[in-house]
Amino acid sequence: xxxxxxxxxxxxxxxxxxxxxxxxxxxxxxxxxxxxxxxxxxxxxxxxxxxxxxxxxxxxxxxxxxxxxxxxxxxxxxxxxxxxxxxxxxxxxxxxxxxxxxxxxxxxxxxxxxxxxxxxxxxxxxxxxxxxxxxxxxxxxxxxxxxxxxxxxxxxxxxxxxxxxxxxxxxxxxxxxxxxxxxxxxxxxxxxxxxxxxxxxxxxxxxxxxxxxxxxxxxxxxxxxxxxxxxxxxxxxxxxxxxxxxxxxxxxxxxxxxxxxxxxxxxxxxxxxxxxxxxxxxxxxxxxxxxxxxxxxxxxxxxxxxxxxxxxxxxxxxxxxxxxxxxxxxxxxxxxxxxxxxxxxxxxxxxxxxxxxxxxxxxxxxxxxxxxxxxxxxxxxxxxxxxxxxx
Amino acid sequence: xxxxxxxxxxxxxxxxxxxxxxxxxxxxxxxxxxxxxxxxxxxxxxxxxxxxxxxxxxxxxxxxxxxxxxxxxxxxxxxxxxxxxxxxxxxxxxxxxxxxx
Amino acid sequence: xxxxxxxxxxxxxxxxxxxxxxxxxxxxxxxxxxxxxxxxxxxxxxxxxxxxxxxxxxxxxxxxxxxxxxxxxxxxxxxxxxxxxxxxxxxxxxxxxxxxxxxxxxxxxxxxxxxxxxxxxxxxxxxxxxxxxxxxxxxxxxxxxxxxxxxxxxxxxxxxxxxxxxxxxxxxxxxxxxxxxxxxxxxxxxxxxxxxxxxxxxxxxxxxxxxxxxxxxxxxxxxxxxxxxxxxxxxxxxxxxxxxxxxxxxxxxxxxxxxxxxxxxxxxxxxxxxxxxxxxxxxxxxxxxxxxxxxxxxxxxxxxxxxxxxxxxxxxxxxxxxxxxxxxxxxxxxxxxxxxxxxxxxxxxxxxxxxxxxxxxxxxxxxxxxxxxxxxxxxxxxxxxxxxxxxxxxxxxxxxxxxxx
Numbered sequence: 001x002x003x004x005x006x007x008x009x010x011x012x013x014x015x016x017x018x019x020x021x022x023x024x025x026x027x028x029x030x031x032x033x034x035x036x037x038x039x040x041x042x043x044x045x046x047x048x049x050x051x052x053x054x055x056x057x058x059x060x061x062x063x064x065x066x067x068x069x070x071x072x073x074x075x076x077x078x079x080x081x082x083x084x085x086x087x088x089x090x091x092x093x094x095x096x097x098x099x100x101x102x103x104x105x106x107x108x109x110x111x112x113x114x115x116x117x118x119x120x121x122x123x124x125x126x127x128x129x130x131x132x133x134x135x136x137x138x139x140x141x142x143x144x145x146x147x148x149x150x151x152x153x154x155x156x157x158x159x160x161x162x163x164x165x166x167x168x169x170x171x172x173x174x175x176x177x178x179x180x181x182x183x184x185x186x187x188x189x190x191x192x193x194x195x196x197x198x199x200x201x202x203x204x205x206x207x208x209x210x211x212x213x214x215x216x217x218x219x220x221x222x223x224x225x226x227x228x229x230x231x232x233x234x235x236x237x238x239x240x241x242x243x244x245x246x247x248x249x250x251x252x253x254x255x256x257x258x259x260x261x262x263x264x265x266x267x268x269x270x271x272x273x274x275x276x277x278x279x280x281x282x283x284x285x286x287x288x289x290x291x292x293x294x295x296x297x298x299x300x301x302x303x304x305x306x307x308x309x310x311x312x313x314x315x316x317x318x319x320x321x322x323x324x325x326x327x328x329x330x331x332x333x334x335x336x337x338x339x340x341x342x343x344x345x346x347x348x349x350x351x352x353x354x355x356x357x358x359x360x361x362x363x364x365x366x367x368x369x370x371x372x373x374x375x376x377x378x379x380x381x382x383x384x385x386x387x388x389x390x391x
Numbered sequence: 392x393x394x395x396x397x398x399x400x401x402x403x404x405x406x407x408x409x410x411x412x413x414x415x416x417x418x419x420x421x422x423x424x425x426x427x428x429x430x431x432x433x434x435x436x437x438x439x440x441x442x443x444x445x446x447x448x449x450x451x452x453x454x455x456x457x458x459x460x461x462x463x464x465x466x467x468x469x470x471x472x473x474x475x476x477x478x479x480x481x482x483x484x485x486x487x488x489x490x491x492x
Numbered sequence: 493x494x495x496x497x498x499x500x501x502x503x504x505x506x507x508x509x510x511x512x513x514x515x516x517x518x519x520x521x522x523x524x525x526x527x528x529x530x531x532x533x534x535x536x537x538x539x540x541x542x543x544x545x546x547x548x549x550x551x552x553x554x555x556x557x558x559x560x561x562x563x564x565x566x567x568x569x570x571x572x573x574x575x576x577x578x579x580x581x582x583x584x585x586x587x588x589x590x591x592x593x594x595x596x597x598x599x600x601x602x603x604x605x606x607x608x609x610x611x612x613x614x615x616x617x618x619x620x621x622x623x624x625x626x627x628x629x630x631x632x633x634x635x636x637x638x639x640x641x642x643x644x645x646x647x648x649x650x651x652x653x654x655x656x657x658x659x660x661x662x663x664x665x666x667x668x669x670x671x672x673x674x675x676x677x678x679x680x681x682x683x684x685x686x687x688x689x690x691x692x693x694x695x696x697x698x699x700x701x702x703x704x705x706x707x708x709x710x711x712x713x714x715x716x717x718x719x720x721x722x723x724x725x726x727x728x729x730x731x732x733x734x735x736x737x738x739x740x741x742x743x744x745x746x747x748x749x750x751x752x753x754x755x756x757x758x759x760x761x762x763x764x765x766x767x768x769x770x771x772x773x774x775x776x777x778x779x780x781x782x783x784x785x786x787x788x789x790x791x792x793x794x795x796x797x798x799x800x801x802x803x804x805x806x807x808x809x810x811x812x813x814x815x816x817x818x819x820x821x822x823x824x825x826x827x828x829x830x831x832x833x834x835x836x837x838x839x840x841x842x843x844x845x846x847x848x849x850x851x852x853x854x855x856x857x858x859x860x861x862x863x864x865x866x867x868x869x870x871x872x873x874x875x876x877x878x879x880x881x882x883x884x885x886x887x888x889x890x891x892x893x894x895x896x897x
Contacts, residue, residue, distance in 0.1 A: 228457070228468055229441045270441040286789070289576055289584055308467045312457075394631045394657050399539055399547055403631060422530070427630035435615035435744045446743045448615025452622025453534070454527050455603040455781075458613075472622070474571065475529035 003192040004029040004164075006363070007184045008199055009171050009207050012041035013147060013348055014341055015199035016154035017356035020076075022363060023161035029191055030155075030163060031184070033170045033203075037151030040201045040348060043317030044147055045224060045263045045273050047237035048350045049087050051139035052244055055110035057375050058326060062347070064372070065354035069143065072353060078153040080145050081268050085236035087142025088126060089244055090262065090302055091135045096241040103244060104137055114139040128233045128305035144237055144265060147349050154352070174210045174338070181211075181337035197339045197359060202283075202318035204342035213332055216381045217343045219318035221281045224263070225295055226313040229270030233305055238264040240302055258291050260298050272309065274299045278319075285316050319345045323381070327351065329358045330378040339363070340378055392431050408478035413487075425471040425482055426452070426459055437461055437471050439486030460485050497523045497593040499842055500583045502574050502784060505533025506828045507820025508599035509557040510835025511842075516564040518843035523591050524561065525569040525583065531558050533601055534621070535828045537628040539653065540871065550828060551629070577788040581815055595815050595842045598785050599835060602799065602821035605776035607642060607667045607676065610738040612774065616745030620775035624650045627657040635771020639748050640664045641736050642676050642775030643685065645872050650773070651728050662769055663729040665736045665750065669757045672776065677757040679732045688876045735759065739772050748772060778825045778874060785822065789813050793888050797881025798824030799874070806889050807860070808841045809834060817842070824881065825874040826867070833863040 004027050008015050011032030019030050050066055053059045073082050091100050100116065107114045114137050122136035123129050129136075155165065166188065173185035174196060183192045198207045202219035243261030259278030266272050277291050292314055300306050322328065322343040329341050341359050344351050358376070361369040396402055405420035412429060419428035426449045429437065436446040437459045450458040454473035462483040463469040471482075499515050501508045504526035516522045524531070532554030542548050561568065573586040577598075583591040604619040611617070616635065620642070623634040637660045640647050647664065654661050666682065667673040675681040723730050731750075737759065738749040748767050752760040778799055782792055785803040790811035792801050803811045803818050810817050817838045820831035837859040844852030875881065 228460075231441055286579070289578060289582075310468045392633045392636075394627065394633060397628075397631065398656050400549065400551065400628065400631075423630050423632075424529070427626060427632045430626065430634070431632045437615070440613075445613060446615050447613060448744070449618050449622055449626075451604060451619045452625040453603065456606075456619075472625075473528050 001192060002189060003027070005193065006195045006197060007031060007191055007193045008197045009184075010198070010200035010203070010342075011036040011151075011155065011165065011167070012039060012199065012201050013037065013151045013154065013352040014041075014201060014344065014355050015197075016151050016158060017352040018197055018199055018341055018359045019163045019356075020154045020158040020161070021356040021360035023158045023163040028158070028163050029193075030158075030165045031169050031171055031186060032165065032167050035167060036155050036165065037148060039203075040317045040319060041147055041151045043224065043315035044222070044319075044346070044349060045237070045275050046081075046144045046147055046265045046267065046349070047087060047239070047263065048143040048145055049237065049239065050141045050350075051087060051107060051112055051114040051137060052089065052239065053112075054325065055106055055112075059107075059110050059112060061326075061354060061372060061375075062350055065351050066141070066143070068353035068357065069145070073153075076153040076157040078149065078156060080149045080153050082143065082145045083236075084140070084143045086138060086140045087144075087237045087239070088122065088139075089137045089239045089241055090122065090129060090133050091137070091241045092133055092302060094134055096245060097134055099245060100135075100137060100241055112139065113141050126235060126238065126303075128303045129238075130302055130304050133302065142236060145349060146267060150349065150352065154356075171207060171210070174207070176211060176335065179335055181335065194337045195339070195363065196337060197341055199341045201342055201344070201348070202320040204320060204340065208332075208338075208340065211335055211338060213335070213338075215328070215340065215342070215378075216322060217328070218280060218321045219283055220321040220345065221279045221284070221287070221316060222276045222319055222346070223287050223291060223295060223314055223316050224273055224275040225292065225299075225311045226315065227272040227274065227306075228310045228312050230266075230272065230309055231270065232266060234264055234266040234272065234303075236265075238262065238303070240298075256298075258294055260294055262299055262302050264299060264303060271312075272306070274306070274311075280321075283318065287314065287316050319348075321345045327355065327376060328378050329355060329362065329373060329376040331362065332378055392433060408476060408480075410476050410478075410480045410482060412482045413484055419476045421478070422475055425461065425463070425469075425474050425476055425480075428476045429471065429482075436484065438484045441486060444486060495523070495589065495591055497521045497591060498846055499523075499595040499597060499839075500525065500581070500591045500593040501597045501599060502526075502583065503533065503597075503599035503601055503820070503822075504528070504531035504561075504568065504570075505599060505601050505820055505831065506535045506553075506557070507601075507822075507831040507835035507838075508533070508597060509554075509561060510832040511597050511599065511817075511819060511839040512566050512835075513557060513560050513564065514836045514839025515843050516561075516566050518839075518848040520839075520843055520846055520848060522564075522566045523569065523593070524566055525572050525574055525585065525591070527571060527573050529571050531561065531568060531570070534625075537624045537653075538828055539628060539656075540649065542871065553828075574784060577784060577816070579789075579813075581788075595817065595845070596788070597817045597819060597835070597838050597842075598788070598803075598811075598822055599818070599820045599831075600781040600784060600822050602778040602780050602825055605672070605779045607672045607774055607776040608670070609641065609667060609736060609774065611740055611745075612772075614739060614741055614745050615743070616741065616770055617739055617772045617774065620647050620650050620773040623771070623773045624653055627653055627659065633657060633659050634773065635745075635769065636660060637662055637769045638771045638773060639736065639767065639769045640773045640775065641667050642777075643682050643730070643732070644676070644775055644777055645689070645874055646778065647773070647775035648725075649872070650775075652726055655726060655728065661728045662767055663731050663734075665731045665734050665748075666753060666757065667774070667776075668735045668737050668751070668759060669753070673757075676776070677735060677753070679753060679757060680755050682732050685876070736772070740766070745770055745772055778821065780822045780824060782822060785811060785816065785818060788816050790816055790818075791892065793885070795824070795881045795884050797875045797877040798885065802885070804885075804889055804892050806893065807886075808856070809838050810841070812892060824878075824885070826878070827870050827872050827874075829866040830863065830870060833859070833866045837863055
């Protein structure tokens with residue numbers, strides 16, 4: 001009979017970060033249906049943006065996570081290409097200028113170091129940009145990391161602490177008895193455990209469904225283009241104000257087709273990551289060619305230097321969307337031993353470090369992060385979602 | 392480097408054209424690939440790597456590995472091993488010009 | 493711009509052209525796409541001696557097929573890359589054109605597996621297949637003094653090609669033991685491999701090698717007695733106890749550094765002597781190209797004996813995506829004649845499905861028989877366990893059909 005103290009479902013950046021914090025003094029098994037970091041965490045951009053977060057709790061959470069990054073490379077003992085190169089949000093048209101001005105003021109009030117720069121300054125810092133832009137916001141606190149390396153670093157460090165990883169293994173059921181979890185059933189045997197952590201990202205609702213819990217997480221499809229290697233032309237990461245408007249303006253009527261907003265970064269080896277789209281398309285990965293073209297055209301308009309660069313691949317991922325833009329890191333009512341740690345949407349990379357600590361605190365019941373966890377409860381959503389189905 | 396007469400395949404009749412590589416004029420045969428034409432002129436270095444600026448040449452010879460990327464008549468990243476030469480073609484190796492992407 | 497066809501063939505090698513000729517001659521509207529400036533693919537570089545009919549020259553066969561394609565008026569999109577295949581079915585070209593069709597044949601062939609060796613990025617180091625393209629198609633010597641790393645049917649064949657082209661082949665060596673070299677750096681395994689080649693008669697060139705592998709001195713006494721100076725095949729030294737550990741040179745290849753290896757491929761002392769060369773060819777084996785099939789949503793399976801990951805297909809070479817077919821090396825690594833016969837089978841099946849032929853089942857049966865015959869008569873087998881691999885694939889294909897219908 002195989003037993004574990006904890007079974008983590010999902011080997012993305014969230015699952016591995018949690019595994020790293022939990023492994024060591026307990027037996028932790030991580031179940032991954034494919035490869036480590038091969039879904040959402042392997043098809044995202046590399047930005048750790050702070051300046052774009054909503055003031056209040058979202059910023060506090062992001063800052064806490066950003067602090068963990070400071071020593072993470074050393075702690076995990078592996079190069080994750082963490083760079084403090086700052087981040088820029090390009091303002092493309094006058095109509096966004098007023099909003100962005102208010103945005104900067106509001107962020108400064110929340111203690112986020114971000115400033116508005118004019119077109120000249122923006123171009124001096126990022127020569128790849130179009131002279132047609134009106135300005136940009138710039139922050140030195142934004143950083144970047146290689147998500148592939150980050151996930152691997154968490155997994156390797158956790159393995160050194162005794163984590164057992166089961167790749168190509170699917171969870172087929174969660175066995176409960178008297179409202180407690182007692183085992184996890186997989187396509188490759190059963191593991192007796194009293195604690196399951198659902199870190200399956202966009203697939204978390206499918207796992208929760210197995211115990212009759214409906215999760216308010218919806219897969220949001222995003223596509224990112226990858227270019228050939230070029231010399232360094234992007235410093236830090238670049239977003240466009242379209243993205244901020246879409247994120248912060250609930251009454252924003254100027255919604256671009258396929259939810260396109262620029263996200264531009266460059267890996268250490270020279271490849272550009274050019275994003276992206278945001279669409280609700282279920283779990284359908286077949287992206288139509290017109291969406292790829294639209295992403296490329298949008299990026300080229302803002303950064304004309306991209307024109308001669310060749311695109312060599314495109315990657316598609318599902319971001320686990322929640323309606324308030326915050327993840328769910330929570331136990332569930334009426335079922336003991338089932339923890340949700342999912343719903344980070346586009347902030348999975350930025351929030352992975354803190355998520356591991358939050359879940360560890362939840363498991364250890366040490367109240368260290370009580371203030372944070374209180375805000376990330378599952379029952380903040382409609383009560384009908386959170387209660388288990390009858391029968 | 393040219394194989395004038397192959398014991399099994401025999402001779403081939405080819406029309407000579409002119410190409411330039413990094414500004415220098417060279418002869419080539421119509422229909423042959425850029426990579427072959429340059430090698431026939433004893434040129435092995437086709438580009439320099441982005442990061443280390445190390446020389447690169449033909450590797451797979453069938454367009455798969457993208458090691459032989461050159462700039463042809465202003466178009467970036469053309470594969471020298473699967474692109475035929477044309478008269479007056481201007482070929483530039485990638486990775487040496489500071490102004491390029 | 494959008495254009496409508498019955499069949500779009502991707503890859504103008506022996507498989508692709510074989511299919512295009514059959515389908516077009518039955519009246520199908522066919523388009524042919526290839527990224528090379530000239531059709532023919534790797535067929536154009538192949539020459540080998542047949543036991544009865546003498547030299548088999550791929551270039552001539554490719555030219556004949558190309559002429560037929562032209563006579564049939566099949567539009568050829570040359571120097572064009574396919575960047576995507578979308579349902580049902582649109583083939584996207586890098587020049588902006590979209591080819592729409594009911595049927596797509598993916599006949600993209602194979603690429604070579606890489607074995608990284610210190611210094612391998614220097615100009616002058618190339619995959620063994622590139623040397624064949626240069627010498628036999630482009631008629632340019634890949635180098636004047638060439639060292640070959642990696643022993644297999646392909647590297648032996650091309651070593652001979654190079655010799656015919658007047659190249660001084662200084663020797664065939666093993667790769668150093670690393671994560672990518674697998675059996676290719678193991679002298680014991682390589683001797684066993686050599687002896688397996690004797691079954692490949694009737695190819696007289698390879699038969700000779702098989703005999704060497706079976707020689708008492710090599711087989712029975714074992715690898716320890718393999719002469720340290722190597723044995724000569726067609727005047728080319730074959731070193732089964734030596735690995736190339738580094739390729740050196742200022743900007744381009746100038747020398748190779750060699751080490752003796754033990755029976756399992758573990759490195760011994762480096763040799764003092766360096767050998768001066770201007771070209772090094774690495775042979776890591778062939779790998780079916782499945783990217784497009786995979787992008788089109790075709791299910792893929794891993795079968796080592798067929799070269800690795802391949803699309804799952806049925807006995808009519810249709811993948812798990814209806815209307816998408818595969819033929820040639822993208823179905824598993826085999827020779828050009830098998831590829832051609834597979835292409836003809838696909839051309840026949842599609843013509844039948846469109847309703848262009850009267851006696852479809854009979855024609856398909858004949859086309860299948862031709863594939864089997866070419867397989868049986870093949871002078872080159874790339875993997876000793878090829879038949880095994882085919883059986884595995886057929887089993888998987890049957891399971892998949894049960895699951896799909």
